[in-house]
Amino acid sequence: MRLQPQCLQLDSVLQTVSVLEAVIRRSFGPDGGQVLFTRDTGQTLLTRHGTRILTALRVEHPLARMVVECVRRHSSVTGDGSKTFVLLLASLLREIQKHTRKARQEGAGAKRLAGALLDFGLDELSDVITVGVAPHGSSLSDPHTPGQTDTHTLCRLLSAFLHTRISPTHAEIISRLTCELLSHWSCHGDFINEHFPALHTAVSGFPIGCSRLLEGQVIHADFSTPLPLCDHGPIRALAVTEPLEPSLLIGGTVLEVGGANRGIESVCVRLGRGLDSVCVILQHLGVSLLLSSVRQSEAVLAAVGRYGVCVLECVCEDDLTLFSVISGALPVSDWAVIGQEHVATVTFCRPLVLGAHRFVNVGFPKTEDRGRPHSLVVCGLTEGQTEQSVCAVRDALHMLHTTWGPKHRTRATERMARADVMEPCCVISVGGTFEFLLHHTLLQRKHGHTHSVTHRHTHTPSHTSTHTLSHTDTHTPSHTGTHTLSNADTHTLSHLDDPTVSEMLAEALLSVPRQIYSHNPRRYLEAHAHTLSCIRNHGIFPDPPEMSAVLAADGSNMVQADTGSGSMFGSGVKEMSVWSSSGSSSGVESVSCKYQLILAVLQCLRSLLSVDTVLHANSSHTLAHTCQREEEEEDDD
């Protein structure tokens, strides 16, 4: 089969990605707007979520589908950065196009460049960020007590994230509530992340300002029995997953009447007696609240109602799990064995009317380890809006998980065998600061590179401020390291293209802040200049004492680095905070999320450019397969 000419291929890829970029651009940045989409069911939904927008497009072009799939995968991991993904991908493609056009006679193919970029990203990017960007960031953990989360920074992080996902007027309210929710739960982010379905309630028909936090847990079911109006003191509750009175005849069984059995009346009597015995057990345990995940028969409701027990039927699985986790009581599945370990204590239990639904709000006694349980009530005008807010909060929690989360394993870290290269909780001001900083570090590095390229193999530590020892360390083993790339590319060793590659990446990165300030080019220049002045001011200021605590806490990398780079650390933070308080953006974003984003883009780029031909197969099997895949994707949403 004849291969198509390379340049044509690149053009068509760029064209496809540009179309996606044009859609995404509309909702990107502080001036971006919402996208309204209607599902095939006729449901109207609002969104600013990049992945949502891209999947809603249902693009047919195979390359575009591939990009959408990459974005989806990336955002399902980090919950963040899907719009930046497309922007960055498009601008990288443009850079590659520019470069191949310029240097065609040299035979620098787009595929080779993409490979080199990926290698660069995997091998060196983390170091570059550690050196050039991380010192300007601040840590999410409290500088005074390591291990604790700094709530103020956390709020800024959340609010900046939510501003990219819901309309700005709503973002303030939702981010404040999310922050409060986190602090009520003593910042057990993972716990909230896991139980989020049970921890929030969406109510449509009210303005967003009515959203609030409720103490205790909201159980999404209503009383099946009238509530006895005595809710003083602790209430004992029982969670059950079985019907109290099993159906008398299960399908397939035969009841013989007459003969040895006394007849139908004995069955009836047994039925009544069985119920009574259950009620006696309940009374003995002092239970006055039953949470049942299944529907109970009317006879049961009437019987337990007489003993003053209220019943909540059809409590969903998530609610019941959360209830038993918080209260520490096991759900009952067998009536023969009920003990004290099944009985939970709740402090109050009151009906709650939220919009058109009636729920029940239960409270739990205070515990030290988990703070005070609270639930989030999200209000919106329509279902589309509440769903958008809920989705944004869910992704925010996901993003926090990534920020806090254990260090991701990259090739670079594996080879260096060092546990902590980049501080996982590092955050940096929004508004393109990350991109500007990385841009400059990459460019400086390029100059430094040409300067020190002769020293490279002699392991001489470079003298430029950005070129630290750790950088050269990475390189020596990379020749022996295992390449996961296809063997066709192994000859394109990354260091050959290094200057070009970092220049390309640096240029491409600038497209993001350019888009952020697209409506106001002057602000772009101001922001750029400001970041530059920050970098320039680095070595001048002395190291503020409080920052050394962070230094010691955040890992060993700085110990190896010379003290000069350590002293840059604090002043950068200070500068940034001054700037951010005066400027419009006071939010922060996670550096590790950004790093992962760049890696994901490079990987996507690499795989995009290694496709040379698209074959349109006409097999029903393939079709069925892809359709199935799409169905699964929809379930994920």
Place this chain on the structure above:
Amino acid sequence: MSRVTKKASSVCTDSPLSMSEVCRKMTLMRQILTSCFGPNGRLKQVHNNVGGHVLTTSTSTSLLQAVSSSEPLLKLITASILNHLSRFSDCGLYTGILCFSLIDHVQKSGLRPSVAIKINKQLLEVCTSFLNQEDCGCKVNVDFNSCQSLMTLARSVISSKPACVLTEGEQQHISMLAVHAFLLTVPCGDTPGSPDRVRLGRTVTVSIEGQFVLDSAVFPGLLVNVPDMQLHPTDSERTRRGPGPFRLALFTVSLSGDLSEFGEGSLEVHCGAPDPEDLILDELLKLGEQAVTDQVEVFMCQRVIHPVLQHYLWRHGVLVVERLGIALIQPIVQMTGAQAVALYQTPIPPEAYGQVKGCCVRTVGSRKMLHLLPPGEPAPAVCTMVLCHRNDTMLNELKAACQRAEHVLRLTLRDPVALLGGGCTETHMAAYINNKGTTEAAEAAVSLGVSQSQYLLGLNGFCSSLETVALALEHDGGTGLVDLTYAHHWSVPQGEAIHSGTVLQGEGLQPGDGGEVPATCGCGLVERSGRPGPELEWTPLNTRYPLRPAPLVVGKDTTPQLRVLDSFTAKLNALQVAVEMANVVLDIRYVIQDVN
């Protein structure tokens, strides 16, 4: 696999608000809503393309449910209005008109959406804080010591539904019934057990077609539909007016004697063994015996009662009512204090019995119904509202209107304030905001990060939108005026030559001089004559005239007759919903439609 089809790509629309097709649809929707607004609103007939039921209405709920648009933006707005209505039952058209008007003004002003959104948001905050002020000029307290303000509230709701086709007297009658029913459902004294929580009773509506509206009535207690044959001849004497209360037993389980509750398995009956159905009947009769010994006078069942049991009970002088239906069970439980019994195998527990004070047969229209009188105080009150009207369409509209009115009255319990109706709240608020916004424009613009001229443009659009709502009350070619002292709304009938931009001088208009300006403003608070202070001056609505609304000092002895009041809670929410929705629609850059 034949069902697996390829998904088609979605249809995308860039900046939907700039498309003429979308704008045309939105204008149409706006016109529909505007023409329905107020007591003089025009009715709409909705019928589908395959014939069938024709709906005549002017209420937002029925209209928006019936008219569905394929345009996603309209769908979104409709959904938000319906959601608002499902919570507050009032001010649906208001929300729609204000929302469309805000969008329209922003588009005309040429402000960038993100700027307009910020300004709208800020102005909304000003509005809500103004309305929540203690001394807000367009708020009146609802006085529960007299029915006057409650009546006005109810009549405002009912009179704003012209599809009910009621005369003045009929409106008065229905409003009175609505207030009566509402007062009956408010329990006296504390609810036992929880002093901080009040449990409201409920109103059951019975609608009867073909009778005069003035035959509508409210009864305390419940009217139960009982077929003629079930009212045994002996029952007519049993219309117990004697000394109550009587005992009542209520069953939710079927007493028909069949074996359906035994699950899905099969039953095998040995030869010679007693028939299980007989055994069950024995059980039922045992139950009947117990009821008779316990002196139960009324025996009710949600489902079917076995004829033998019925006969047995009749013979012992018990009133039997079967097939009540699930809807009546809760009201009966609430009124009588009975516990619904769901098991007939065990004896009836004594605490499950409820009480009624008495019962009698009432003829309502063509129907005979059993009237259960509620037991004495302090039972939570349950009442029945019988609504009559000439035909089905009007009756449905009337029923909906009464439910609205009840909901609006209930909202006053939580927040015992009401807003001036007749467009006065809107004009007054617009004047207040305009005044406040103009004086504080510089600071507000800085805090929002917009230029001062942008802020003033946005402010102008917002105020005009509010006044547009007041103007929408006018349908017969008349004009809306606003007085320059109190900024209330005055509507002038058709035929008067008023050129926009001219300020009418009060002294130039003599009473009876063609009656250009009515005697009172829209809500009835401000009177043209007999008022101390300077003469009033007017200007047409939507002419920007700088005015500073003065607080109205009302003499204690001469309480003016307020004609129209609106629910505070509903209108406050409606205002928020309208502004937020307009903001959302303005913020939409892209529409993606999945066409599968």
